[in-house]
Amino acid sequence: MDSKEKLLKCKTILEASKILFGINYTNGKVKADVIKTCFDAYDVDILKVISENKRKFCKNCGKEIFGNKKFCSQSCAASYNNKARGERSEETKNKISESLIAANSKREHPTGKRDPKLKRYLYPHICENCGKEFFNSKKNQRFCSPKCAQSNEKVKQKIRDKALEKVKNGSHSGWKTRNITSYAEKFWEKVLVESEIPYKREDFSTKKYFLDFLIEKNGKKVDLEIDGKQHEYDDRKEHDKERDKYLAQLGFIVYRIRWNSVNTEEGKIEMKNKIDAFLKFVDTI
Numbered sequence: 001m002d003s004k005e006k007l008l009k010c011k012t013i014l015e016a017s018k019i020l021f022g023i024n025y026t027n028g029k030v031k032a033d034v035i036k037t038c039f040d041a042y043d044v045d046i047l048k049v050i051s052e053n054k055r056k057f058c059k060n061c062g063k064e065i066f067g068n069k070k071f072c073s074q075s076c077a078a079s080y081n082n083k084a085r086g087e088r089s090e091e092t093k094n095k096i097s098e099s100l101i102a103a104n105s106k107r108e109h110p111t112g113k114r115d116p117k118l119k120r121y122l123y124p125h126i127c128e129n130c131g132k133e134f135f136n137s138k139k140n141q142r143f144c145s146p147k148c149a150q151s152n153e154k155v156k157q158k159i160r161d162k163a164l165e166k167v168k169n170g171s172h173s174g175w176k177t178r179n180i181t182s183y184a185e186k187f188w189e190k191v192l193v194e195s196e197i198p199y200k201r202e203d204f205s206t207k208k209y210f211l212d213f214l215i216e217k218n219g220k221k222v223d224l225e226i227d228g229k230q231h232e233y234d235d236r237k238e239h240d241k242e243r244d245k246y247l248a249q250l251g252f253i254v255y256r257i258r259w260n261s262v263n264t265e266e267g268k269i270e271m272k273n274k275i276d277a278f279l280k281f282v283d284t285i
Helices: 003-007 013-021 028-042 046-054 074-085 090-105 146-151 153-169 183-194 234-249 265-284
Strands: 123-126 133-136 200-203 211-217 220-227 252-258
Touching: 003 013, 003 028, 013 028, 013 046, 028 046, 146 153, 183 211, 183 220, 234 252, 252 265
Parallel strands: 220 252
Antiparallel strands: 123 133, 200 211, 211 220
16 A cells, blocks of 8 residues: 555544654654645645544444434434344344333322323322422422522522521621623713713712712712613512612612613613703703
8 A cells, every 4th residue: 555545544643643654653843744744745735635634424324423423313323223132032122012011100190191292200299388289200399480489489489598597607708799790880970971970980978779870969969870771670669669768768869860872872862861861950950
C-alpha cells in the first residue's frame, strides 16, 4: 500500500504525521506541514479526508450517527441484534409473552390515568393549601401549583425559620442591590440628569423595599417608580398597594409612572406628556 492510499484512510492528523514524517506527536507547526505536504505532494485534502473517515453510520439502517454509538436508535439496535441472533422458536416466544403479561399485571396503577404527552401515570392528590383535587406524575406532590406552595403558612414559616437561622449564625447575605438596570430606568435616569434633579438609585432607607429613584426636596422624600407591564397583574397591584401604604406611613410620596414604548411617534408624545407632568409635580414640592 503506497503513502497516498494510507493517507486516504487516516482518521487523525497524528496518523498522517506518522506516515509522512515518522513522528509520534502533533502541534501547530506539524499540523500545518502535514496539510501542506499532503496537498502539494499527494494532491490530498487531508482535513476533508479525516472528516469523511470519522463519519459513522448505523449498523442496521445506514443512517449517519454522531458520538460513540453504533446504532441510530434502540429500535435499530434491537433489529440488528435479532437478526444476528436468528429466529426464536415458538416456545421461546410464548415464554417471553407470558412473562411480559405477568409483569404488566403487577404494574396496575391505582388511577389508571396516564399523561399522553409525558407517557406517565398520574397520581391523585389533595392540595394542602386550597384543598383542590389534582393529578400529578409525582407520588408525593403536596400542592397543586407554585402559587399555592408559596402562600402556604407552613412553607412560609419554614422559609422564615431558615432565614432567621442564617441571620443568627452570620451566614445571611443581607440586602443585595439589583444588578440589572432596565431600559426604562436608564431612560428616566437621563431625564432626571438633564432636568438637574438630584436622586439616589435603589435606596435602602425603608429597610423593606427597593426604591427606583429617591428624590429629596424641601425636606420631602419622593419615591419615583417606573412601572413595567408586570405591574398590570392583579397580584402585583395588591403588592404595590401594600408597598405604597407602607411607604406613605414612613413619610414618602410615591409617584408612579406607567412605562410605554417610545419607538413610535405616538409613544414619544405620550412619554413627553408624562415627563412634563412629573416636572410640574416636582416644582410644586
